[in-house]
Amino acid sequence: QVHLVESGGGLVQAGGSLRLSCAASARAFAGYAMSWFRQAPGKEREFVGVVNWDGASTLYAESAKGRFDISRDNAKNTVDLQMNSLKPADTAVYFCAAGAYSDYKWPERLVYWGQGTQVIVSS
DSSP, X not given: OOOEXXXXXXXXXXXXXXXXXXXXXXXXXXXXXXXXXXEOTTSOOEEEEEEOTTSSOEEEOTTTTTTEEEEEETTTTEEEEEEOSOOGGGXXXXXXXXXXXXXXXXXXXXXXXXXXXXXXXXX
């Protein structure tokens, strides 16, 4: 069992940066790829990016490419989402999830989910 807790959300002006963190409760975290998703009010959940188990491979949604960066520290059981050049369209609740690398395509297969952290980008 892996318990995930996101943090770092908040209010930021457009063009600013935020760094979200996802902390895992168990060392089993190191065996999972970690995905980030987001959900804006009234919209479906959207994939943001994924990092494989050792941090060597990442994949990003088009909306995140060039602006967002995912990194992980398996010694600390954490995965971070660095978000730069934020836009009002990035406003959403951001979730981290653990599972297989390719399971970002089928989120229902992801094994563990955090409760989310709210990001609000003002114009």
